[in-house]
Amino acid sequence: LVTGDYLFDPRENTQKGLSRDGHHLALMVELLGKFPRFISQDAPRSWKLFDKYGEVKHAGRISRLTIQDVLLEYKVPLDE
Secondary structure: OOOOOOOOOOOOEOOOOEOHHHHHHHHHHHHHOOOOHHHHOOOOOHHHHEOOOOOEOOOOOOOOOOHHHHHHHOOOOOOO
16 A cells, blocks of 8 residues: 555466466565465465475575565655
8 A cells, every 4th residue: 555556466477387376476475474384285276386395386486575675665764
């Protein structure tokens, strides 16, 4: 709401083999951290999107961001 943009705006990335759903999950991991095991390993369709270590398939190494990093990109003062 502060920036006027979507917090997670996934795109299809066929060059890497990353689906739109996979990209959406990778964006969430980037900001929120790794998913709990009951989601990444035990959910009914988890095998389609996560590997056996709970990492998003075809996403590669995911760098972490903080919400402050995102707000700074949009030049939003952190005291608001």
